[in-house]
Amino acid sequence: MKPGPIGVFDSGYGGLTIFKEIVKQLPQYDYLYLGDNARNPYGIRSYETVYHYTLECVTHLFGMGCRLVILACNTASAKALRTIQERDLPYIQPECRVLGVIRPTTEIVGKITRSGKVGILATAGTVGSRSYPIEIKKFFPEVQVFQEACPMWVPLVESNEHDSPGADYFIKKSIGRLLDQSAEIDTIVLGCTHYPLLLHKIQQFLPPHITVLSQGEIIASRLVDYLQRHTEIEAVCSKNGQCAFYTTEYPEDFDVKAGVFFGQTVQSKHLAL
Secondary structure, three states: OOOEOEEEEEOOOOHHHHHHHHHHHOOOOOEEEEEOHHHOOOOOOOHHHHHHHHHHHHHHHHHOOOOEEEEOOHHHHHHOHHHHHHHHHHHHOOOOEEEOOHHHHHHHHHHHOOOOEEEEEEOHHHHHHOHHHHHHHHHOOOOEEEEEEOOOHHHHHHOOOOOOHHHHHHHHHHHHHHHHHOOOOOEEEEOOOOHHHHHHHHHHOOOOOOEEEOHHHHHHHHHHHHHHHOHHHHOOEOOOOOEEEEEOOOHHHHHHHHHHHHOOOOOEEEOOO
């Protein structure tokens, strides 16, 4: 295969918090980021719809030369990844790979918790899929998992209200509901890529002994390990240190918000699906 960029896909902006950490740890590779902003949010959509949208975007990334695609979206990872890996990939691009963000996170969470009680803060779609409890149980069957959906958190971030005093009410309320499920929770996973932008406020409403896991650094470090172990995939990832951004919505609108998530200026192009 001809080498190509690593594809990073998200339903919108949130995956840029993952992408930022990947580029930081692996700057030598080429990357192509695709945000499906025109059909965002994915969190409220059915399994079949999320699967269809995700497969369409992954297929486009393959067509643009990507040999490895990261689903930097918890909803897509929860509702579409396994079907794409097991049912579609062997037929459409058997030599390529698609990875998600849930499994790498669940592989380490049991090593961090001391009480064996873990909390998940995520969108309603991710919570409803039960992907985190299922995956954590595979690696750490003794760990108890408690989940809380935070339906207002993504809108707060995308409307640029995440730093406002009004955000405090919704953040405190969701955290309170999670901790009411168990006073022994000592580790909390931010199961949505938007939530790192709320981290400073989240920590204000948590006891100091609770560890908060944000996915960016975890996913980036696990990708480093994956490429070291899968040399056949690493060999077809091009290395010119370049990043390209695409959105299914208006690039001008995308670029303004994307810069907040990515931490630097973004210039995107429109991709029609």
